[in-house]
Amino acid sequence: MRRIISILLLGIVALGIILTLVKIPFGVSKTKVGKYYIDKGVEETGVTNIVTSVVVNYRGFDTLGEVTVLFIAALGLGAVLSTRKKKVKRKVEPASLILYTGCRFLFPLILLFGVYIFIHGHLTPGGGFQGGAIVASAFLLIYLGSRERRIGERGTKAIESLGGLIFVVVGLAGLVISGYFLRNFLPKGIPNLLFSGGIIPIIYIAIGFKVGSELAGIIDNLGGAVSRLS
Amino acid sequence: MVNPVLLIVVPLGLAFAIPLFGFISKRIEKYIPLTAMLFNLIVSLLLIPKALQQPIVVSIGGFPPPFCINLVAGPVGILFSAIIALVGLLVSVYALDYIKQGATGEYHILYLLLLVGATGVVLTGDIFNLFVFFEILCISSYALVAHSGDKAGIESAVKYLIQGAIGSSLILIAIALLYGLFGTLNMADIARNIDSVSSISVFVPLVLFITGLGVEAAIFPLNAWLPDAHSSAPSSISAILSGIAIEVGIYAVARVIFTIFGAQSILLFLLLLGILTLLIGEMCAFSQRNIKRLLAYSSIGQIGLILFALGIATHSGVVGGLFQIISHALSKALLFLAVGYMIYRTGSLEISTLEGMGRKMPLTSLAFTIGAFSLVGLPPFVGFPSKFLIVRAALIAQEPLFVVLIALVLLGTIIEGAYFLRIVQVLYFKGEKSNSKIEDAPIVALIPIFILMLLILIIGIYPKLLTGVLNSAAGEFLNRVGYIKSVLG
Numbered sequence: 001m002r003r004i005i006s007i008l009l010l011g012i013v014a015l016g017i018i019l020t021l022v023k024i025p026f027g028v029s030k031t032k033v034g035k036y037y038i039d040k041g042v043e044e045t046g047v048t049n050i051v052t053s054v055v056v057n058y059r060g061f062d063t064l065g066e067v068t069v070l071f072i073a074a075l076g077l078g079a080v081l082s083t084r085k086k087k088v089k090r091k092v093e094p095a096s097l098i099l100y101t102g103c104r105f106l107f108p109l110i111l112l113f114g115v116y117i118f119i120h121g122h123l124t125p126g127g128g129f130q131g132g133a134i135v136a137s138a139f140l141l142i143y144l145g146s147r148e149r150r151i152g153e154r155g156t157k158a159i160e161s162l163g164g165l166i167f168v169v170v171g172l173a174g175l176v177i178s179g180y181f182l183r184n185f186l187p188k189g190i191p192n193l194l195f196s197g198g199i200i201p202i203i204y205i206a207i208g209f210k211v212g213s214e215l216a217g218i219i220d221n222l223g224g225a226v227s228r229l230s
Numbered sequence: 231m232v233n234p235v236l237l238i239v240v241p242l243g244l245a246f247a248i249p250l251f252g253f254i255s256k257r258i259e260k261y262i263p264l265t266a267m268l269f270n271l272i273v274s275l276l277l278i279p280k281a282l283q284q285p286i287v288v289s290i291g292g293f294p295p296p297f298c299i300n301l302v303a304g305p306v307g308i309l310f311s312a313i314i315a316l317v318g319l320l321v322s323v324y325a326l327d328y329i330k331q332g333a334t335g336e337y338h339i340l341y342l343l344l345l346v347g348a349t350g351v352v353l354t355g356d357i358f359n360l361f362v363f364f365e366i367l368c369i370s371s372y373a374l375v376a377h378s379g380d381k382a383g384i385e386s387a388v389k390y391l392i393q394g395a396i397g398s399s400l401i402l403i404a405i406a407l408l409y410g411l412f413g414t415l416n417m418a419d420i421a422r423n424i425d426s427v428s429s430i431s432v433f434v435p436l437v438l439f440i441t442g443l444g445v446e447a448a449i450f451p452l453n454a455w456l457p458d459a460h461s462s463a464p465s466s467i468s469a470i471l472s473g474i475a476i477e478v479g480i481y482a483v484a485r486v487i488f489t490i491f492g493a494q495s496i497l498l499f500l501l502l503l504g505i506l507t508l509l510i511g512e513m514c515a516f517s518q519r520n521i522k523r524l525l526a527y528s529s530i531g532q533i534g535l536i537l538f539a540l541g542i543a544t545h546s547g548v549v550g551g552l553f554q555i556i557s558h559a560l561s562k563a564l565l566f567l568a569v570g571y572m573i574y575r576t577g578s579l580e581i582s583t584l585e586g587m588g589r590k591m592p593l594t595s596l597a598f599t600i601g602a603f604s605l606v607g608l609p610p611f612v613g614f615p616s617k618f619l620i621v622r623a624a625l626i627a628q629e630p631l632f633v634v635l636i637a638l639v640l641l642g643t644i645i646e647g648a649y650f651l652r653i654v655q656v657l658y659f660k661g662e663k664s665n666s667k668i669e670d671a672p673i674v675a676l677i678p679i680f681i682l683m684l685l686i687l688i689i690g691i692y693p694k695l696l697t698g699v700l701n702s703a704a705g706e707f708l709n710r711v712g713y714i715k716s717v718l719g
Contacts, residue, residue: 031413076373
């Protein structure tokens with residue numbers, strides 16, 4: 001009985017959503033905001049990656065909020081796990097020589113690639129979030145390869161905080177200089193060059209560092225939790 | 231001129247900086263939320279006169295709306311941000327002494343970010359931005375509910391997390407549908423075009439919005455998470471969750487219905503839901519033995535009352551609803567703060583252990599009594615004028631149905647009076663006369679309690695203090711065209 005009612009309710013919801021979706025034109029450039037970004041994006045922000053111009057400039061305030069959401073998630077996880085911390089020394093079996101050497105070889109390359117992704121966020125696909133995730137994956141590899149190593153908690157915390165602060169301060173600088181929060185007040189430069197886009201690369205680099213250290217912190221926290229539970 | 235965006239970004243920046251301050255000295259950390267909220271309170275008060283004349287519209291990034299995100303600091307936004315800053319400030323003073331164990335640094339960051347999220351929700355003029363700040367508000371509350379780290383805390387946080395996450399997904403779907411239909415995320419821009427599409431295709435996003443936001447606003451039947459979450463969180467957090475978080479949820483519901491959709495037809499449904507929420511909340515509260523659960527169920531009842539008042543949707547109804555939001559924020563915060571130290575001293579949540587508290591902790595008990603009387607609606611406390619306005623609004627609406635419903639509201643108030651008076655009786659007139667004095671709450675905790683008591687009394691005796699702001703706030707909710715004009719010109 002319960003199952004039938006649930007299916008019925010789901011059907012009603014699905015029908016409603018379909019009825020709305022039918023009305024939405026797809027593949028037509030009807031969305032006026034989207035069209036504006038495509039037409040004016042490069043000219044107004046000096047950034048050739050339009051996604052970046054929307055994420056960091058037009059809707060930069062949302063991105064500030066999303067950075068905060070990730071910050072809260074990492075912090076909340078740390079807070080909840082820290083209250084259940086029991087210092088159990090588990091005997092760690094060292095990884096095999098092949099894994100160890102492979103990780104040491106790949107670690108700097110992955111790090112470099114991650115940094116490349118977020119530094120070039122305004123030119124090529126990618127950006128702070130993506131680059132940060134790649135950087136964090138390098139740390140995950142280290143955790144697999146050389147198991148007794150741990151990242152410094154103070155270091156990741158400091159980078160997280162600084163990354164967030166830089167974002168806010170750059171925004172406030174825009175408010176002071178030109179009267180609008182997050183206004184792109186630096187010269188926009190020539191599109192397609194590394195040094196272009198004004199404040200956008202600065203913010204994306206800050207986000208890259210922040211996301212990288214945050215995700216690495218989450219891996220550290222969860223890794224600790226797993227070894228505590230087992 | 232002070233820019234309203236500072237209300238969001240200054241506390242946000244300070245929250246990011248708390249770990250850095252923590253490197254210098256662990257003792258500075260707890261003063262940061264206090265400083266940030268003091269700043270917010272001052273800025274909000276400075277902005278009130280200007281916001282009353284004309285909503286302050288700020289675009290972020292310097293592009294014209296709807297191509298950027300904009301904040302709309304009208305009477306409603308500034309009124310809410312002032313309440314958030316006021317209650318946030320008082321609770322952060324209380325927390326100076328109350329929060330001693332566990333991850334204190336994390337507590338203060340999450341606490342400040344919760345308030346940032348709440349302020350962002352009430353100030354933003356962009357529907358997706360509202361969602362982002364709503365997430366900040368919700369996710370930090372999940373983490374704070376689990377702050378104690380015990381089994382009950384984590385269990386209720388997970389319940390809250392699951393229900394909240396489903397609610398958030400529904401909001402996100404609704405936003406996506408609206409963006410698909412209108413190609414814009416600006417609330418004023420959507421509101422301007424909402425009549426240009428058929429009503430069935432806007433109905434689905436509307437329902438998704440009400441369901442999704444209703445989880446946080448604790449509207450029946452979406453409020454199963456609330457009693458657990460509010461009762462197992464630290465008392466300072468319960469005060470914020472009850473006094474601020476659910477009110478912000480109600481604000482979002484009202485903003486979506488009144489401003490974006492202008493949906494007159496759904497108001498009656500909401501009004502009935504409000505009555506249902508009220509009666510169920512009060513009846514559940516009546517049967518509780520656990521003091522914090524009782525307060526949590528009473529919050530559900532109050533939310534029902536607020537929803538009922540907003541659902542009347544006349545000028546005086548909305549004024550009453552907003553007034554009730556203020557009155558509930560102050561009274562419920564006071565109740566949770568007072569109860570916090572009683573529980574701390576007795577080590578039990580059972581109402582029966584509070585016997586004789588009137589002699590053992592006289593000041594805290596007095597605070598609890600005033601909070602309870604105000605919530606019931608006894609004069610001369612703030613609950614009286616707010617409830618009176620709601621009753622009056624229902625009676626002058628010239629609708630026979632409302633007269634029946636207001637009788638039900640009064641029935642709810644009687645139940646409310648019964649259980650609160652029972653507790654007051656336990657506090658003062660039960661238990662053997664012993665002179666075993668328990669230490670009263672420390673002075674740092676008594677200061678915010680006293681300020682709340684004073685505010686409840688002052689506004690209760692002289693409600694005209696708020697009428698100007700409340701009238702323009704109600705005007706902002708009911709005058710859609712004015713809102714659209716002030717944003718888009």
